[in-house]
Amino acid sequence: MTLSAEVTERVAPKKRRRDLARYLYIAPATLYVLMFAVVPMVRGVWLGFTDTKLTNPSGGRFIGLDNYTSLLGSEAFWNSIRTTILYTLVTVIGTLVLGTSAALALNRAFAGRALLRGLLTFPYAMPTIAAVLVFIWIYNPSSGLFNRVGRVLGIGEAGWLTDPEYGLASVLIATIWKVFPIVMLIVLAALQSVPEELREAARVDGADALSSFRGIVLPHIMPTLRIVALLMTIWSIRRFEIIYLLTGGGPVETTNTVVVSIYRRAFSDLDLSTAAALGVFGLLLSFIVTVAFFIIETRETRKEASS
Amino acid sequence: MNLKLHRGLAATATFCLIAGLAACADSGEDNQDTSDGKAAGTLVVANYQFLESGRGEALWNGLLQYESANSDAKLEQSASPYLQYVDKINTELGAGAGPDVFVIQEAQFATLAEAGLLATLNSAVEGSDITDLNSGLKIDGNQLGVIWEQVTYALIANKNVIEDAGITEMPTTVDELIAAALQVQERTDASGFAVRHLMSEFESWWMDYNVWPFGFDGAWSDGEELTIDSPENIAGLEAYKAVYDAGIMPLGDDASTYRTKFKENQLAFMIENNGATLSFTSGGAITGQDIESSPLPFEYPGQHQRIVLAVNANSDNKALALDFIKWFVSPEGQTAIRPGLGASTLATDVPLGADFEAANPWAQTFLDAAATSRSNLIPGFETETKPIMQVIMQAVERSITQGQDPAAALAEAQEQAPAAVG
Numbered sequence: 001m002t003l004s005a006e007v008t009e010r011v012a013p014k015k016r017r018r019d020l021a022r023y024l025y026i027a028p029a030t031l032y033v034l035m036f037a038v039v040p041m042v043r044g045v046w047l048g049f050t051d052t053k054l055t056n057p058s059g060g061r062f063i064g065l066d067n068y069t070s071l072l073g074s075e076a077f078w079n080s081i082r083t084t085i086l087y088t089l090v091t092v093i094g095t096l097v098l099g100t101s102a103a104l105a106l107n108r109a110f111a112g113r114a115l116l117r118g119l120l121t122f123p124y125a126m127p128t129i130a131a132v133l134v135f136i137w138i139y140n141p142s143s144g145l146f147n148r149v150g151r152v153l154g155i156g157e158a159g160w161l162t163d164p165e166y167g168l169a170s171v172l173i174a175t176i177w178k179v180f181p182i183v184m185l186i187v188l189a190a191l192q193s194v195p196e197e198l199r200e201a202a203r204v205d206g207a208d209a210l211s212s213f214r215g216i217v218l219p220h221i222m223p224t225l226r227i228v229a230l231l232m233t234i235w236s237i238r239r240f241e242i243i244y245l246l247t248g249g250g251p252v253e254t255t256n257t258v259v260v261s262i263y264r265r266a267f268s269d270l271d272l273s274t275a276a277a278l279g280v281f282g283l284l285l286s287f288i289v290t291v292a293f294f295i296i297e298t299r300e301t302r303k304e305a306s307s
Numbered sequence: 308m309n310l311k312l313h314r315g316l317a318a319t320a321t322f323c324l325i326a327g328l329a330a331c332a333d334s335g336e337d338n339q340d341t342s343d344g345k346a347a348g349t350l351v352v353a354n355y356q357f358l359e360s361g362r363g364e365a366l367w368n369g370l371l372q373y374e375s376a377n378s379d380a381k382l383e384q385s386a387s388p389y390l391q392y393v394d395k396i397n398t399e400l401g402a403g404a405g406p407d408v409f410v411i412q413e414a415q416f417a418t419l420a421e422a423g424l425l426a427t428l429n430s431a432v433e434g435s436d437i438t439d440l441n442s443g444l445k446i447d448g449n450q451l452g453v454i455w456e457q458v459t460y461a462l463i464a465n466k467n468v469i470e471d472a473g474i475t476e477m478p479t480t481v482d483e484l485i486a487a488a489l490q491v492q493e494r495t496d497a498s499g500f501a502v503r504h505l506m507s508e509f510e511s512w513w514m515d516y517n518v519w520p521f522g523f524d525g526a527w528s529d530g531e532e533l534t535i536d537s538p539e540n541i542a543g544l545e546a547y548k549a550v551y552d553a554g555i556m557p558l559g560d561d562a563s564t565y566r567t568k569f570k571e572n573q574l575a576f577m578i579e580n581n582g583a584t585l586s587f588t589s590g591g592a593i594t595g596q597d598i599e600s601s602p603l604p605f606e607y608p609g610q611h612q613r614i615v616l617a618v619n620a621n622s623d624n625k626a627l628a629l630d631f632i633k634w635f636v637s638p639e640g641q642t643a644i645r646p647g648l649g650a651s652t653l654a655t656d657v658p659l660g661a662d663f664e665a666a667n668p669w670a671q672t673f674l675d676a677a678a679t680s681r682s683n684l685i686p687g688f689e690t691e692t693k694p695i696m697q698v699i700m701q702a703v704e705r706s707i708t709q710g711q712d713p714a715a716a717l718a719e720a721q722e723q724a725p726a727a728v729g
Contacts, residue, residue, distance in 0.1 A: 055401045055422035074726070141559040142498070162505065162559055164708055250506025251708050253701065267394045268509075269694045269727075270418060 041283075047276035054270040067277035076253070077261070077278070084257040084285065087172065087243075088236040094176040095232055096225065099183025104213070106184070107191045117188075124181035132245040135174040136161070161247055167254040171243050178242060179235075183228055190224035191217070226300075230293040234286050258282045346627035347379030353396065353406035354455075357386035361589040362582075366647035373634050373643075380627060385409075390510055400424045400619060407622040408631055410455045412514075413613040413682060416444065417689040425451040426618040426625055431632035436655045443682070444615055452615035453636055456651035458580040459676035460518050460609040463669060464599040468497045468575040477601035481546045484576065484604050488555035491575040499555035500576040501565035502547075506704055508561055513696040514612055514683050516703065518578055519543035521681055522605025527695065530687045533724050535699060536717040544706055544713035546605075551707045567591075578603065580612060581673035585649035588667065595667035602672060608679035616654075652677040691728040698724045 048067055052060025071077045106117050123131065138145045139160035147157040160170040194217050202212045240259045243249070249256035249264065256264075258278055266275035352370060357363040367384060374380055385406045387395055393415060399405030400419060411419065419425050427449045432441075437453055444452040462484070464477060472491040478484040488499025503512040520526070520543030528534055550556065557565055557574070566583060568574040570591025588595040603609045616635065618628040634640045641657045650659065650670035659670060685692045702720035705711040 053401075053422065054397050055418060055424060057401050070726075136559075136561070139559065140557075140564075142557050144559070159558060159708070161507070162708055244507070246507065248505070248507035248509055250701075250704055252705050264697070267397065268697060270397060271694075 044276045044279050047273050048280050050273045052273040052276075054266060054272045057272060060273055063273075067274050068280075071274065071277055071281070076256075077281075079253055080256050080258050080261045080278075081281070081285075083168070083253075083255065084237060084259075084282075087168065087175075087239075087255075087257055088233055090172050091175050091179065091236040091239075092229055092232045094172065095180040095183045096229060098176060098180040099228075100187050100221075100225070102180065102184040103187035103191060104217075106188060120184060121181045123178050124185075126178070128178065128241050129245065131174065131178050132242060135170075135177075135246060139170055159251075162251055164252040164254045167247055167251045171246050171255050174246060175236075175239065175242055179232070183232065186224060186228050187221060190221040194220045223297075223300075226293065226297060230289065233289045237282060237285050237289070258285070345377055345379055346624075346630040347377075348624055348627050349381045349383050350408060350624055350627050350631055351383045351385050351406040352631075353385040353392075353409035355386060355389040355392040356410070356582075357384055358388060359586055362586055362647055362649075366644065369644040369647045373631055373640070376634050376639065377630060380631070382631075393510065400621070403621045405619050405621070407624045407628045408616065408618055411452075411615050411617060413443075413615060413684055414689075414692045416452055416613075416615045416617065417684060417692070419617070420446050420451045421690050424620050426620045426622065426628070427451065428453065428618060428629065428632050431629040432636055435633070435636040436638070437636050438655060440613075440652065441654055443613070452617040453632065454652070454654040455614045455616040456582070456648045456653060457677060457680075458582045458612045458614070458651050459673045459680045460515075460578060460580050460603060460611070461584075461600045461669075461672045461676055462576065462603055463579050463584055464576050464601075465497075465569055465572060465574060465593065466597045466599050467572050467593065468495060469599070471495045471497075472575065474575075477599060478576075478604050479601070480604050481549060485550060485553045485555060488576055489553070492555065495575075497572065498557040498565070498568060498574045500550065501556055501560060501568070501574055502550075502578050503562055504551060504556070504558065504707065505561055506700065509697065509700060511562065513693070513700050514610075515578070515580075516547070516700065517681075517683055518603055518605070518609035519547040521610050522546070522603055522607055524607045527685045527699065528687050533685075533688070533695070533721060535695075535702075535721040535724060536714065541714045541717055544703060544717060547703070548707050548713060569593075581650040581670065582648075584669060584673070585667070595669065598667075598669040600669035600672040602676065608676065608681065610683050611652075611677065611680035612683060650674055688728065694727045695724050698727045 047060065049062055049064060050060030051063050051066075052058075102120055106113060106120070137143075141147055141157060141159050141162065144160070146160060150157050158166050160166050198216050199212060202216055207215065238259060239257075240263065243255050243257060244260055244263065247255045249260040258281060262275045262278045262282065265271045265278060354366065357367055363386070370382060374382060386392075393412070396405060396409055396411060397415070397419070401422070401424070416425070429450050432450050432453060440457065441450070441453050444450060444454070462477060464474075468491060469487070472487075472494040474487050474490060478487045484500060491497055491499045503515045505512065520540040523539045523542040523546070525537060525539035525543050526534060527540070534540070551558075557568070560568070562583075565574055565577070566587065569577055570587050570593055572592050584598060584600070587593060587598065616632070618625065618632060622628055635644070636654050638655070638657075641653055641655050645653065645657050645660065646663065649663070650667065650673045652674070659674070664670065683692070685695055688695060698720045699717075702711075702716040705719075706713050706716040
């Protein structure tokens with residue numbers, strides 16, 4: 001036996017053990033994802049092709065694409081898709097603008113900064129049900145804050161949660177208030193990576209605040225903003241409790257997002273299969289957003305590498 | 308390493324085996340008969356009403372008297388707020404699990420009965436004095452539930468508020484109601500009238516709403532076809548819209564908010580069920596003596612909510628559950644539960660206690676209404692009541708919030724309803 005063969009023979013079992021250990025390390029996580037994400041997802045997709053009822057979840061028959069065709073032909077379905085897209089767009093833009101602005105303001109040193117950071121983080125830390133109760137009071141037509149202010153200022157009153165014209169706007173205000181602090185915290189963390197000397201140099205060169213933000217800060221925090229935008233989009237598509245507790249999908253279906261429809265179908269109509277088919281459309285929405293994000297991210301990375 | 312792995316696997320397998328055997332032994336212990344043939348063990352009883360302050364405790368204390376009747380039995384409470392309760396029971400029973408005994412609304416009863424998830428109670432009710440009202444819970448000759456309580460609706464008023472407003476007579480028509488409520492708002496700081504009107508309360512709103520079409524002799528079907536846009540139903544929606552538009556309601560208030568206002572002398576009139584009315588007599592600024600009641604301000608009678616007590620078909624404690632039902636429909640059981648259920652109609656004819664009647668003079672109106680009230684279920688479409696009502700309530704919402712003509716809104720619902728039920 002040659003020396004190299006002897007070495008190979010001794011090294012091989014060690015390598016196998018190392019490989020086995022690697023698989024063992026990732027096994028719990030893989031099992032977890034398989035059991036609690038992949039299997040339910042596959043089952044959910046399958047349910048969409050059956051006529052399963054909530055009261056008999058294992059008794060559904062295969063009915064092909066019936067659930068999908070009936071959904072695609074329903075005005076209510078398209079309304080819920082439109083509402084979801086609008087809700088998501090405004091929530092993402094609103095939270096990004098408000099969160100980034102707050103982060104930029106809080107990144108400067110001033111007296112009481114720590115206190116203000118804590119205060120602005122409060123909405124995110126607050127339980128959703130408590131936040132909803134607060135907003136129900138704020139929106140109350142007779143005794144709520146909004147209408148009281150409106151009366152004092154002479155701009156009139158509105159049925160914030162009862163008038164279809166204001167329903168979605170009311171839910172959006174509550175959502176953005178509740179969620180923007182997480183964007184603020186993430187952007188605040190990203191701002192710490194912006195080199196101070198670059199800002200200093202810009203100031204010395206006479207750059208104003210806006211130019212300094214566009215030329216120095218924004219490029220540094222852009223990758224973070226892109227990831228935050230992706231997460232906010234996916235979370236907004238999936239968001240349920242704040243919408244359902246505030247309006248139940250009303251007034252006149254103006255806040256009936258895909259997720260609220262899924263809940264109604266599954267638990268009010270007990271129609272698990274149509275709810276599952278709706279879930280597949282929700283999944284598709286998230287998937288499209290994720291793919292778009294990765295395409296943009298890859299392009300940006302290539303651009304950065306080439307420059 | 309391999310040896311260690313093998314030892315680990317062997318230990319895990321042994322543990323699982325022991326745990327499995329222990330679980331089997333445990334479940335066997337939970338459901339056994341005693342030497343005298345009586346069912347024994349722990350029975351899980353589910354009811355959202357256990358969470359209601361004051362009343363919940365009275366209900367549970369009433370049920371606990373079963374433990375005296377059967378000393379080998381122990382009751383365990385399972386409670387969650389109504390909105391989660393409905394979903395929880397449907398999901399658990401669908402999965403072959405859930406509590407042994409539970410209360411459900413009539414609409415949910417119809418669905419669960421159709422799915423075969425309710426146990427037959429024939430042996431438990433045999434020889435009992437249950438009234439004919441329970442025959443509606445018999446399917447194909449099998450008794451699948453008994454009435455826990457049947458609540459009815461009436462017009463109630465806060466005496467303190469209406470006296471301040473100078474009102475001495477209860478309104479008997481919708482116009483009189485609007486006039487009286489306006490008078491309250493002119494002369495006091497209180498709101499005039501309140502009923503549910505928000506889609507976020509759909510689960511309860513649709514049941515409350517039926518007083519309006521029923522009050523005009525309306526019905527959602529003729530037993531075979533849906534009649535959503537009938538002239539009577541349109542008249543009911545017109546009356547509801549007139550009240551909504553009259554400026555007498557605290558719009559945007561959910562039921563818990565306006566009910567609190569009533570308890571605190573800040574609201575004059577409500578159309579309410581007797582269960583909720585009883586809850587106003589404790590924990591607020593008023594007692595039963597401060598509540599005035601009168602029949603609904605319509606020509607025709609209103610509806611009732613029938614709440615049913617049923618047994619899980621997949622219960623491991625079925626013998627004990629049936630023994631519990633047998634006790635529940637007995638004079639002892641009915642007398643024990645009466646204080647917690649106030650002025651509701653029960654499974655048997657149990658009179659109100661003299662003390663209760665004296666403390667709650669409003670109660671008799673509700674008991675009288677029970678003689679003529681109608682079911683919330685849509686005849687011929689019992690198991691599809693909720694999806695149909697979802698479409699109807701969306702039409703009601705369009706009419707009150709967007710000003711859509713009631714006839715046009717209900718005509719639209721008539722067109723949409725068949726698709727909603729598949």
